[in-house]
């Protein structure tokens with residue numbers, strides 16, 4: 001198997017530097033290279049890649065491979081945006097010595113992911129600055145749900161004990177304000193503990209995983225084909241993006257090429273998902289600063305997109321459209337016409353909405369300099385997607401790792417450095433316009449041909465990384481195939497998991513009444529995080 | 532200011548006709564419930580194997596096959612229809628039920644030696660169809676009931692008990708000018724203490740169980756509970772597992788079930804209005 005030309009000098013540099021301490025280099029795909037090594041090499045290896053080659057550690061997860069290999073494996077996925085490839089470090093953790101070294105002090109971006117491994121696999125973290133529970137609440141018994149000897153259907157007795165062990169925040173005049181899990185609006189559940197001195201927030205502790213549903217474990221218990229439907233339910237507002245990322249992983253594992261027409265349809269659907277969510281968020285941000293008229297218009301436009309979705313896919317949230325090897329439903333000339341008519345109708349209405357929001361100086365006043373996430377912090381935390389692009393993190397899988405038909409269209413990736421609510425809204429406004437342009441380019445030269453190819457059963461042991469730039473940010477699905485076309489592991493990485501800790505930074509110094517609008521400007525998925 | 536007014540006037544009235552409008556309005560062009568041609572069904576197994584949620588299931592015992600279609604689990608994905616020509620996807624999506632059992636359709640077949648159906652023994656029984664009163668009738672009765680029971684308005688507290696947030700995408704839409712739920716005197720409120728109805732989504736994750744119970748206890752009686760979506764009705768694709776309890780009625784009593792994944796705003800509206808219809812009169 002060959003390696004992408006852009007990646008070859010990097011592989012050479014690493015093998016030069018670390019020599020035989022790298023046990024093997026496996027270019028499973030030209031842009032997906034596995035390095036087998038030992039735990040003690042990980043910090044140096046990651047440091048070299050991040051500092052010298054500008055890599056980003058985008059996902060870190062464990063896999064219980066005790067059955068075939070006698071060990072647990074840790075996987076560190078590093079994205080090399082400029083060279084368009086992924087380097088994946090595989091490290092064994094023997095069951096007799098179930099612990100691993102934390103990288104959080106050097107790479108704060110992995111903080112939550114490391115703790116999740118500790119909770120779900122029972123591998124102890126060494127040297128983590130805050131090794132409390134993250135994925136399991138504190139009242140859960142000592143169980144490790146993602147170990148193979150844990151049964152999906154386990155029924156626990158009622159939990160006892162304290163649910164969350166928070167850090168104490170003390171000082172004269174410091175108050176703590178708990179909020180959630182049931183919130184005032186129609187949103188998902190999570191618990192926020194604000195420490196305030198007077199008005200400004202000093203510290204925000206976030207406890208999530210209220211909507212943990214055992215999704216990754218469930219993937220191991222169903223046929224691969226049903227996995228597409230489960231992926232649609234990871235985060236409802238990203239149904240198509242998650243399902244497509246899952247399909248992408250399976251297709252890569254099976255070495256299947258998706259036909260051009262299916263790629264175009266996927267691209268259109270991904271952009272439609274972006275459209276309805278971005279438009280809804282622009283309205284919701286306006287609502288949170290009391291500009292409800294703008295929200296009414298935004299909701300009206302969102303409804304138009306949902307109805308178009310229904311016409312094109314049979315479901316308002318694009319469910320049932322994703323399929324292994326392509327897409328499920330073909331579009332006739334009438335539907336493509338509908339799509340292009342829709343574009344020309346939506347554009348002026350959207351412009352008018354934007355004008356309304358931007359011309360309101362009182363709205364701008366509330367959004368500008370509110371909830372600032374500084375580029376340095378954003379970069380350290382590995383913030384992705386909208387929030388990243390508003391804070392100087394310039395990456396986009398659509399541009400750097402073109403999937404679906406993104407290599408067939410021209411588009412700009414917006415970028416700002418101010419990192420406030422206003423810029424996170426501006427990124428959305430820019431991306432809506434880009435989305436309309438992307439769909440427009442595709443509609444003009446929609447490829448003909450089949451929309452789906454057959455995906456053969458996966459060879460047991462095959463591993464593959466699938467990815468999609470969802471509307472919220474980058475989504476990764478990593479799979480390892482088992483016997484009988486089932487999965488031994490499906491690791492789901494939603495951008496929200498990466499971005500939540502950044503909320504705690506963005507709120508600092510702001511007042512609690514501004515929290516809703518700051519929260520909305522990130523609009524992270526609780527379910528995508530908790531799974 | 533004038534500009535905003537001008538823009539709003541230019542948009543015109545976008546609110547959809549309500550429940551009292553002409554019947555027969557095509558509300559859903561997408562996939563609704565699957566319909567099975569039970570009389571001519573030759574073999575349930577391919578469709579059952581295709582179903583990702585277990586909504587379609589069968590058991591064979593002593594040469595008899597019992598097939599069950601559970602609309603409370605179904606996500607209207609249409610994979611069964613793709614696998615089997617005897618199943619057809621309809622556009623019917625307003626499927627409120629007052630009892631969980633009413634969402635299940637069961638049929639029995641005598642089996643041939645190769646496992647195909649030889650004879651339909653018990654024709655499918657479903658109480659759902661007789662339950663589904665038309666939205667129109669509900670709407671006209673609605674105002675009366677609201678006046679009498681709730682003093683003209685209904686307050687809803689939405690509780691996400693572990694959903695994927697798909698249901699929330701649609702519930703939020705009820706407040707949009709297109710569906711404008713407030714015109715029926717129905718409001719979403721911020722606290723269960725102000726609420727007459729809990730609209731609950733999600734399969735009830737283990738971690739939301741306590742919060743859901745507490746929210747229920749904080750809601751003053753008479754209170755109504757509406758379970759929303761395949762997950763709320765039955766646990767949906769997640770079912771019951773170590774982290775998911777498998778439906779709202781595993782934790783608190785449910786008055787009305789609204790299937791769908793997610794139910795669209797019309798289906799939600801239909802369910803909410805049905806629930807009001809069953810409120811006891813003020814003592």
Ligand code: SF4
Nearest residue numbers: 582605606608609611
């Ligand atoms: S529509 Fe989908 S979920 Fe419903 S019975 Fe058919 S296959 Fe199962």
